[in-house]
Amino acid sequence: MKTVRAIALAALVTAALPARAGEIPPGERRSGFSFMAPDTKAMQDDDTANPGMLWVLDGETLWNKRQGAADKSCADCHEDAHESMRGVAARYPAFDKELRRPVDLEQRINLERVRRQQAEPLAFESRDLLALTAFVAEQSRGIAISAGSDPKLAPFIAKGRELFMQRQGQLNLACSSCHDDNWDKRLAGSAITQAHPTGYPLYRLEWQSLGSLQRRLRGCIFGVRAQPYEFGAPELVELELYLMTRAKGMPIETPAVRP
């Protein structure tokens, strides 16, 4: 009897799943913002209540601080970030000629530190790296995402897409199993959402901190009980790149707030 019930349940679950299978049509794309409660939305919209702005303020200080053997600040070359960095985050991850692969905004900042400031790279998820990234990305607020338009990125986008569609971990789930096929449902009371990276680095109430897209991706990979890639791994950058192309045209919200 138990087996019959289990089979019936399995059949029901499989029958229910393909209702929304496949990629999200452009007209149906929604930012994670639209899934949030009114209180959390209000927190993101008010710059004096959005904790992400604390990192943006720190980032502005760091932007003007001289660093490394070159004794140069970001501002010494790029001058006013409000002008020079406008729209930059909407184009990342972008192709780096020397490394011949895409790098995300955090990696770009670290490359500039090493190449131009002759300073030590900042650790992933360190307060300083998140602050600088948030400050740079905030300059693109409201600008439509355009990452991935460089033809050199095509093979990396394809790899990222493959990773997104590939089942992995003990739960044998692909990113797409939730974020393409079941984004309008809930998982343990939380909205699943469509996984558009519009607001990174963002303040997650669960983290009680700002965090990067790589941190979020690692959390999801851990959640399906797979082995997460290390911070900075090419696979994570390819996933980031694919997600950004998937969200093409959606406005940047950095620093966003998410539950």
Add this chain to the structure above:
Amino acid sequence: MPAALINVPKKAKRGDVVEIKALMSHIMETGYRRTAAGDLVPRDIITSFTCRYNGAEIFRADFFPAIAANPFISFFTVAKESGKKEFEWIGDRGFSETASASITVE
């Protein structure tokens, strides 16, 4: 680099009820967590927040380990006179930060 975000209306009519918002950057380590090695992570929280309006204390709050990181305080006051609102956060490990904002009352 502790940073504060203050939201006080720049202008108000005499007698208006105005909302004051204050957000402070702080990790708020509870003192109950342990490291992988089993050592207690020492408590590091903000213990007190005060707001003074032209020198007179109008709001005070004591914080405890259950308060979230980056505490956000919002409260209301009556706009009586033009002047300065001063904010002060005091906490563990000698933490002490101040911020201020002006309000013009017409």
